[in-house]
Amino acid sequence: MDINFTPEETAFRDEVRAFLHAELPTRLSTKVAQGLELSKQDQLEWHAILNKRGWLAAGWPTEYGGPGWNPVQRYLFDAECALADAPTVLPFGISMLAPVLIRFGTDEQRAHWLPRMLDGTDWWCQGYSEPGAGSDLAALRTTAVRDGDHYIVNGQKTWTTGAHHANMIFCLVRTDPSAKKQQGISFLLIDLNSPGVEIRPIRTLDGAHEVNEVFLSDVRVPVANLVGTENRGWDCAKFLLTHERTTAARVSNAIAELRRVKESAARAQRNGRRLAEDPVFAARVARVEIEIANLQTTSLMILRSASDGRAPGPESSLLKLRGSQIRQEISALLRRASGVHARTYDPEQLCADSFAEMTVPEPRGLTATAQYLNKRKLSIYGGASEIQRTIIAKSVLGL
Known part of the structure; x- marks a missing residue:
């Protein structure tokens, strides 16, 4: 699923990797990797680290405090953060409201609200x-x-x-x-x-x-x-929803989640051999890899079209629909790979910091069922899958 990047893009990717290696707290990456709930303080901690570097608002123009990255840089940043098990920046202010204010807000509103998003004053x-x-x-x-x-x-x-x-x-x-x-x-x-x-x-x-x-x-x-x-708020609503549906696909997160599935499958034993060698399981993994590769291409195309400030078009519905389906399939694969360790869980245990320190045969298995159940919501939030199919049918297929 690798994409050929220019030397400049490769240098930028290496810069992001070095930053994550030096600045991402192990405590946070461990919680993300094991599927544990992040507290608000956890989110604020990572929020502040990114803001200090000037990388919090990846999609903002430089005049409003963003890094001014092009679509490929934004893709690379998201991908490296996901692979490093960094917390996902909550989208409601930074990725959803901010584009609306930049497009529809007054100068006074932008001057007041955008800096407060960056410094964490407003959540x-x-x-x-x-x-x-x-x-x-x-x-x-x-x-x-x-x-x-x-x-x-x-x-x-x-x-x-x-x-x-x-x-x-x-x-x-x-x-x-x-x-x-x-x-x-x-x-x-x-x-x-x-x-x-x-x-x-x-x-x-x-x-x-x-x-x-x-x-x-x-x-x-x-x-x-x-x-x-x-x-005329519906104009703002439609503009925001396209940004929500684009980010909801979480392509980079899907890549990281599939990596965890492969790691678990390489350890798991079924009928005297590794689960990764099971042809049915391997075929399901291969299908997801192909779908993610397609999703990467579509995601980059949408980011490029939005780089001049325009809202993504109906293709964002396709991205959201397929992204939801893929991540749900990955959560099912993780449960399968976790085997008996994907057992009944105590939700309160999943919030405990001490859980990250437990030694278990398959640590991710203890949260696999919770993640599987939680990801059922992907078919609904940000516009139900049925709604996305209707948008695609009308706007893309002309039906």
Whole structure:
């Protein structure tokens, strides 16, 4: 799956490798490699290390604090981070909201919010999905009524990843209830410490607390926190969703995860021989390798098209769809490779720092089932697979 790079690109890759070798804390890489949950403090630690080097906001232009990398450099950075078991930078502020602010925000909004993303002052989450408005996002019912210099917001958001750690949320709200579904929607930035905000945890299939419900009751939001034009928030939403679907594919993470599968299969014994030598298992691994190679090419193409500030097109839906399917298959292969060690687990144990120090025959096996269950969500979040197929059918195939 190697790609031929220029000498300059190879030198950049070596620079990234040297940085990761010197700066990535072993404690963090061990937790990532073993599939353990990272705390907010873990995330902030890696966030600060990258920001100090100027490499946190890989996709930002230099004038806003980004490194100004081209698409190949961004690809190489992501790939090397994944192979080094570095924590993934949470996308909600850096990779999702920031492009929206750069495209649709005011100078004042960019000057205020972007530096706070970089230094960790603000920790963002996404307020899109609602009960009854998930894949059909335009059916949202959260309202925002103008009251002088504020909006009064009422409603509920759900499946809100990381809201229990965040202090800010970007939300889609309905500002004109008489308009058609995709009209009359606005894009607001809301302080989660505001009176009237309540966050309730949701336990996912793997037993983890990753997502939440967010209730908004008469929450006052400054009009200055409106991004773009009132009632034209759907433009921001579509722009953001294409970035979310592109990053959701996590091509580099898939490469790293498949490497772990191969390592486990090389150790595992089935019927007197290594699992890696089993022809059925080997064929499944080979198929995933081919799919990842295709995904790499598509990912680089999309990054290149977005390098001038344009949002990725409908091909981002293809990337998200195939990326989800591939990572789910890899999680199934890891369970298979872990054998009896992919046993029933204690979710609380998976959060313990001491777990990383345990000596077990197959350390990744203890989290394989949790990862398999957690990755069932990939078919839903960021736009369900059925929605992605519809977008592809209409926009790419012309059906």
